[in-house]
Amino acid sequence: MITLQNVSKKFRRAAVLDDLSLTLERGDRVALIGSNGAGKTTMIRCILGQYDHQGMITVNGLEPRNNRETVLKTIGFVPQIAPPLKMPVGELLRFCAGTTGIGVADIEDIGKRLEIDLGALANRPFVKLSGGQKQKILIAIAIARKPDLIIMDEPTANLDPQARQILFDLLSERGDLPVLISSHRLEEVAGLVNRIIELDQGRVVLDDVVEDGGDLSERLPCEVTLARPDGAFAKAIADWRFSPSNEDIVWTGEVAGADRLRFFGVIARYSGIIDGLEMGKTSRNLTSKGGDKNV
Amino acid sequence: MRGFWLATRLDISESLRARWFLFYSLVFGGIIVVLFLFGLTESRVTGFTGLTRLLVTYIQLSMAILPIFVLITTVRSLAGDREAGVYEYMLSQPVSLAAWYWGRFFGRFVTVFSPVVLAMAVAVIWGVLRGADVPVFHFVWYSLLLVSLSFCFLGLGFLISSMTRSSDVAQSAAFFIWLILLMFLDLILLGVIIRGQAPSELVVTLALANPLQVFRTASMMLFDPQLIMLGPSAWLILDAFGSTGYLVWGFFYPIVIGLLAGVFGFWIFRRGDLV
Numbered sequence: 202m203i204t205l206q207n208v209s210k211k212f213r214r215a216a217v218l219d220d221l222s223l224t225l226e227r228g229d230r231v232a233l234i235g236s237n238g239a240g241k242t243t244m245i246r247c248i249l250g251q252y253d254h255q256g257m258i259t260v261n262g263l264e265p266r267n268n269r270e271t272v273l274k275t276i277g278f279v280p281q282i283a284p285p286l287k288m289p290v291g292e293l294l295r296f297c298a299g300t301t302g303i304g305v306a307d308i309e310d311i312g313k314r315l316e317i318d319l320g321a322l323a324n325r326p327f328v329k330l331s332g333g334q335k336q337k338i339l340i341a342i343a344i345a346r347k348p349d350l351i352i353m354d355e356p357t358a359n360l361d362p363q364a365r366q367i368l369f370d371l372l373s374e375r376g377d378l379p380v381l382i383s384s385h386r387l388e389e390v391a392g393l394v395n396r397i398i399e400l401d402q403g404r405v406v407l408d409d410v411v412e413d414g415g416d417l418s419e420r421l422p423c424e425v426t427l428a429r430p431d432g433a434f435a436k437a438i439a440d441w442r443f444s445p446s447n448e449d450i451v452w453t454g455e456v457a458g459a460d461r462l463r464f465f466g467v468i469a470r471y472s473g474i475i476d477g478l479e480m481g482k483t484s485r486n487l488t489s490k491g492g493d494k495n496v
Numbered sequence: 497m498r499g500f501w502l503a504t505r506l507d508i509s510e511s512l513r514a515r516w517f518l519f520y521s522l523v524f525g526g527i528i529v530v531l532f533l534f535g536l537t538e539s540r541v542t543g544f545t546g547l548t549r550l551l552v553t554y555i556q557l558s559m560a561i562l563p564i565f566v567l568i569t570t571v572r573s574l575a576g577d578r579e580a581g582v583y584e585y586m587l588s589q590p591v592s593l594a595a596w597y598w599g600r601f602f603g604r605f606v607t608v609f610s611p612v613v614l615a616m617a618v619a620v621i622w623g624v625l626r627g628a629d630v631p632v633f634h635f636v637w638y639s640l641l642l643v644s645l646s647f648c649f650l651g652l653g654f655l656i657s658s659m660t661r662s663s664d665v666a667q668s669a670a671f672f673i674w675l676i677l678l679m680f681l682d683l684i685l686l687g688v689i690i691r692g693q694a695p696s697e698l699v700v701t702l703a704l705a706n707p708l709q710v711f712r713t714a715s716m717m718l719f720d721p722q723l724i725m726l727g728p729s730a731w732l733i734l735d736a737f738g739s740t741g742y743l744v745w746g747f748f749y750p751i752v753i754g755l756l757a758g759v760f761g762f763w764i765f766r767r768g769d770l771v
Contacts, residue, residue, distance in 0.1 A: 246584070246771060249587075249588050250770075251583075251584065251587060251588070251769065251770045251771045252769045252770070252771075253767070253768055253769055269590065269591075269592055269593065270499075270590045270591065270592050271590075272590075273588060273589065273590035273591075274590040276588070278585075278588040280581070280584055280585050280588075282581055283585075284580070284581050284582045284584065284585040284586070285580050285581070285582065286582060286585075287510065287513060287514075288506070288509065288510060288513075292506070292509060296502055296506055296586075296589070297589055299498065299502045300498075300499060300502060300589045300590050300591045301589070301590060339585075
């Protein structure tokens with residue numbers, strides 16, 4: 202699918218990618234991790250044909266710099282920072298739909314799944330939208346074109362848990378579609394991937410398999426019991442769409458399987474007031490009551 | 497071609513939304529309004545000459561304003577887009593670099609050329625409605641010369657944008673180029689060179705090489721065929737070229753400069769890092 206052979210990239214004299222060699226196959230869902238300056242974004246830009254570089258990169262056997270249109274038609278890209286586009290959303294959608302031969306309605310349909318009404322936002326300047334809205338639009342554009350590969354740079358940074366769950370569902374529906382996700386922190390994307398590549402100073406320092414890469418559409422019913430009601434906890438757990446009962450002592454809801462590490466990270470902040478935590482395992486079409494419970 | 501038209505449309509609608517375009521249109525529209533009052537006053541006395549003179553004054557003011565406007569707005573938006581990360585996303589879309597670059601070039605050409613010629617056309621129509629004769633010859637030639645001048649500086653703007661990595665550097669370079677060309681206008685440096693008894697060939701070459709001077713001489717030639725109002729180099733040029741020959745040069749030379757600059761800019765754009 203993607204092959205990098207001895208790829209090097211220097212900015213002035215500083216080597217950002219240093220003789221990098223990698224192969225990504227169909228079915229790989231790769232977390233590309235590393236600290237700032239490790240070379241993640243540079244590597245992505247090389248794959249997108251945006252940087253001149255040494256060595257060879259091929260996507261489906263084609264070199265991106267020399268076969269831009271063909272290669273980029275097969276890649277859905279979501280950047281880390283949404284571009285400050287002054288154009289209205291409708292115009293952005295028309296441009297992106299026009300370059301890929303899909304209809305604006307296709308993007309709007311994905312938008313609906315992500316709970317954003319793109320028709321209503323058509324005349325709003327893209328740059329004026331919230332971070333989450335921009336992210337959803339870029340994800341909708343990337344997925345609607347039915348790519349052979351999705352590249353996402355920090356894709357879930359601005360998404361709420363519900364939107365992340367929908368994103369996981371959308372990726373899950375695309376079967377063994379290869380995904381390359383760049384992130385600073387592994388726990389942000391660990392549930393999404395089945396392979397981890399860590400870069401440091403432009404070199405691969407870790408290339409490992411994640412055995413836990415389960416079904417992306419999996420949802421885990423969860424119940425949190427508090428020692429006492431707490432306003433800050435209520436606010437934090439409301440983002441995850443949990444419902445209170447028993448005078449705000451017991452909170453129940455569902456957590457996306459791929460998002461559970463992030464959920465535990467939130468819960469850990471309130472460990473002092475948590476009396477109990479129960480998380481089950483169930484398929485998304487089953488009710489939480491029927492699932493096997495893991496405590 | 498689909499990518500080309502998509503990029504053209506994108507650039508035109510982006511320009512129409514931009515504040516610079518509003519200001520740009522208001523400047524040229526405002527000039528016409530102000531000049532027209534003088535033109536009308538004069539036409540009562542001299543008839544046909546009034547409208548022609550209005551066009552001459554307009555074209556001279558255009559020469560002063562249009563190049564710097566085109567240069568600065570072009571490099572600001574192109575280099576600014578790259579700097580802000582717009583290119584990272586837009587160039588991840590499956591559009592060829594040629595379609596993207598030339599589509600934007602064409603779109604920008606339409607937006608810088610249209611207000612100038614539209615303002616001139618409105619002046620002509622208004623003058624005709626007030627009873628003046630239509631200076632068709634002047635209108636057509638002035639339009640052609642404006643096409644040529646816009647194209648030239650657009651090409652230079654795209655070249656500067658491709659060569660620079662930041663909008664600050666791009667704007668400084670654009671301003672510097674404009675200043676250099678301004679310095680080599682007939683009445684300034686060329687006059688000084690002639691005073692210093694430089695060879696006439698050098699003076700003519702410098703005057704012919706400067707697209708601003710070429711535009712200025714050609715536009716004045718339409719109004720003042722003997723170039724009495726112009727400086728010494730124009731006299732030499734008129735002797736060497738003849739009136740028609742110089743008009744042809746005046747139209748084609750800036751276009752060739754703009755095209756070469758645009759092509760060179762594209763070559764730089766596509767061979768290096770895009771973002």
